[in-house]
Amino acid sequence: MSDIDTLKQGLNLHFAQVRFKQIAQIEGYFGSLEQAMVASGSAWQQAQILTPKQFEKWLDADKPKRIDEAIEWAQQSGQGIVTWQDSAYPPLLKQIADPPLLLYVRGDIQLLSQPQLAMVGSRNASKTGRLIASDFAQYLASVGLVVTSGLASGIDKAAHEGALNALKADANQSSGTTIAVVATGLDRVYPATNRDLARQIAETGAMVSEYPLGVKPMAYHFPQRNRIISGLSLGTLVVEAALKSGSLITARTALEQDREVFAVPGSIHNPQVKGCHQLIRQGAKLVESGEDILEELSAILQSQLKVSAKKPSVNQEPALSDNALMAYLDFEPIGLDELVSLTGWSVAQLQSELLMLELRGELEALSAGRWRRLR
Secondary structure: OOHHHHHHHHHHHHHHOHHHHHHHHHHHOOHHHHHHHHOOOOHHHHHOOOOOOHHHHHHHHHHHHHOOOOHHHHOHHHHHHHHEEOOOOOOOOOOOOOOEEEEEEEEHHHHHOOEEEEEEEOOOOOOHOOOOOOHHHHHHOOOOOOOEEOOOOOHHHHHHHHHHHHHHHHOOOOOOOOEEOOOOOOOOOOHHHHHHHHHHHHHHHHHOOOOOOOOOOOOOOHHHHHHHHHHHOOEEEOOOOOOOOOHHHHHHHHHOOOOOEEEEEOOOHHHHHHHHHHHHHOOOOOOOOOOHHHHOOOOHHOOOOOOOOOOOOOOOOOOHHHHHHHHHOOOOOHHHHHHHHHOOOOHHHHHHHHHHHHOOOOOEHHHHHHEEEOO
């Protein structure tokens, strides 16, 4: 069977919204997918494998036209459709309970099978949260991990941008990059303000969706696509999330998929990190740097990345104790970005030390990522 025939077969099932777990039933009843494709409507009805809604879509008169349009889209440069039968289908994703039958891809399809870390968090992230996400993503991408997120505002956007910064800083263009898994068709960008970012990701990484072209953003699509973000990845890092954040859904699906979950702690007075603290209480790994993540994933990554994940080089920043850090703090508020400039530390390392000082009553966290000493 030709590649086009295999793709048509996959699209036929895809447009009828057939689930992965139904494939074995279809093959068992009809003998093969090839025979199922040519079976009559009455034979399908008699099989009672499809739900009434799926059966209606299977018989949809517009389906052949939609299949042709999808194939035409996939044949354009830099675009493709990967079905569960293709060798390019990411093996980790196939292991989850409900993998998508196919993925629309704009960009580098081979990236889907590269080692990935999912990064998620609040859409309404603080400046501190965005800096932390960008810092983690840039480091992880610089050592060869692909950073996977959902192209939302806030933490997602910062993660994508951090990974792209690592690629820009690498003269050999050999760093990991970023994948955006979206909840719309790939012919549209949501939110529209991320249109330029989406273009950059497609040029150097990959845009991915299980939804057909033309599909608009719908609320119920976002939790559904989260299983793909975590399913593609070795682990999921939650940077900043409130107790009712959608990011906790991604963390939960990661746990269900037997993947690692990491969380960045923050101020106990910040409601935007209470979801992270809840995850940590429930067993997520508390991380303060990208090296912490590499250490946890060392058994998988030590032969694949550019650093020895077996013995990570923690504290690459200039040596500076929390007592010395107090020299940079005054009773007047100071921003985290200014502290980064003054100390030479990474955002993640500073955030950790500032949190320790806050817990000791030495300083207090203010709004907009600012701090001031109390004594």
